[in-house]
Amino acid sequence: MTEAQHVQDAQNPEATESAPPVAPRGGRRGRPAATIYDIAKLAGVNPSTVSRALSKPGRINVKTEERIHAAAKELNYRLNPMARALPTGRTSSLGLLLADITNPMFFNVVRGAESAASMRGYTLLLAESQESSEREAAAAERLSPSVDGLVLVTSRLSDEQIVDLAAQRPLVVINRKVHGVPGIVPDIEPGIEQALAHLGGLGHTSIAFVSGPENSWMNRARWAALLDRAPALGMTIVEIGPGKPTLEGGATTLARVVAAGVTAVLAYNDLMAIGLMRAAQESGLDVPGELSIIGFDDIFGSDFTSPQLSTVRTPLGAIGDQAVRLIMRLIDEEAGGPPPLESDQPLVTEFVVRGSTGPAAR
Amino acid sequence: MTEAQHVQDAQNPEATESAPPVAPRGGRRGRPAATIYDIAKLAGVNPSTVSRALSKPGRINVKTEERIHAAAKELNYRLNPMARALPTGRTSSLGLLLADITNPMFFNVVRGAESAASMRGYTLLLAESQESSEREAAAAERLSPSVDGLVLVTSRLSDEQIVDLAAQRPLVVINRKVHGVPGIVPDIEPGIEQALAHLGGLGHTSIAFVSGPENSWMNRARWAALLDRAPALGMTIVEIGPGKPTLEGGATTLARVVAAGVTAVLAYNDLMAIGLMRAAQESGLDVPGELSIIGFDDIFGSDFTSPQLSTVRTPLGAIGDQAVRLIMRLIDEEAGGPPPLESDQPLVTEFVVRGSTGPAAR
DNA sequence: CCCGGTTTGTCAACCGGTTGCCAAAATTGG
């Protein structure tokens, strides 16, 4: 019998000598990673003492503790996170759920989150919903049992679904407000106010909002703020959309933008703004000569275009960072720690003037 | 006593009735998530039978299996991945280690990897090394015990470190070749050949390579290929660098590029190319009139610039996808499954002509 | 109706940590 056909002959009755262990001891790799039992044997103490020495500094006699640490170092010991998670329920990892990884808006959010998490010894589990609420729900289900908390970035889930999820474990939503669920939302007012003032100063009186996904909370929030402020500043405003929050989504609105006869548009996000700008230029329209365009977020690449895109900047990195810090506070609080007290600095948006806005064509 | 001050009175001595379990049963949330024991009770069978019914279809009587599935559904059961991972050693998750999350080159790699992973029921753990080999090593250590395999994307580790890591568990490197370690590397030759032919056709005879990080394998590979091919096509070529693989890294080489008197440059990646192009334009140099610029990768935004960037496209999404598929083959193989047989389609690069290249200034 | 062979489900051990409880050892004080 060759060594290769290792399975198949299971019910062999004379396999009585020293039954092999359940798993092939670390998957036929080098030796099987030290455990606290190995350390205990080497240091001549009980495994529970090792556990305490390693995770409850001070609980154990200094001399013993030193001996154990030395043994651990010698064996190159690494704690098995899964073994710890089982009895304690704490996994030291966070789930991050994104609508679309390739949308540059997420880059900085992810980076901010990753750095805040790894600084505190937490690991990030990543999942993408590709703008689909079913996939997002499935991903949340999948991640949920393995994490201490969940961060939803521009979720496409319904409020009820989010509330249900939040009932199971600590959860923070980004760019959305859901009643009773902690969320991180930048203050969009200042940026919008500045953007509208800028347009007003350039003589624009008739503008449009190219809107994004219908089920995006942030999309509605931006539109609501514009609807509230634009008339107050003496401008008329119309909504064009909804559309996909992508380059194509922006490009396909061109005909309607032109038809609406507006002199300036704000798009739901930079991607749509850039898509629209390129479509406009391809059809011979001058930006900003004949049409001023403003985006949202100030994503990577928004200053690559020609003209560079004027946009309402969102502090994306800070958002990711604060979301993670907030969820860790929730986790600590739930574990019986002190209630949160430190409050984070506010997240404000700001209008960035670049080249895609100019005097209104009359 | 208000409901809010929930802790603080721990050492209460008369807490003798029914000692609470170790963990507060799911962290004072709604009920504690069903286990196979709950299902067993409900279905009137042994827990081990439940385990088999759920993970070894066919091992159990159809009727019993149905009953168990019904009970599982009723209790809204989710398997606890950690509890499974402990005895089996299989975690169903993969670690992805990136040099820099904000570099757009990773977006598509991550997306390809995430989609391949989630399709197979795997979860991605993400870590960033921020271009530092120490941080990368630390992150690998941290992730390693929790994953079935590791994917290193443009690693900044030394070959030895990578070999050591690969000895511990399945590992795949992207954009790098390390002896004895499986890797996914696109074939850079075709794209480079096409790019050089393109430049040659435009009359360029003196070109430069703006190089990236010294410890980047791919940087050396690109330079080596250029060094090999350019003279064969009758061009002289010089290396300028090394530099950081960022916009600034590219911009700061401008003086040296100009001083070198070349008419065209290839940059290590699109980011550097774009940085260089912008610096050139700011200093009044015409691109491509006075200097032709070519990047590598074709990242998001490389066609936003004006002129749009000519670049050697790398199939980033396919790379992420294949890396994950490869590592899953390694995992299966190690678990005693069949050896890999299907071979993936080749990953070739291709030159994309856009606007940043033109006839040589003479 | 009995026998050998196959299905089916139970038992119990195990993965690698954590922690409540307790007893032995060390320390303090009178």
Place this chain on the structure above:
DNA sequence: CCAATTTTGGCAACCGGTTGACAAACCGGG
């Protein structure tokens, strides 16, 4: 020098699954 108190470390149970071994139940055939 002994009682009271505090430190220290061991025992054993537990987290939620998986799996080898085994026995009971079931099957068809002679």
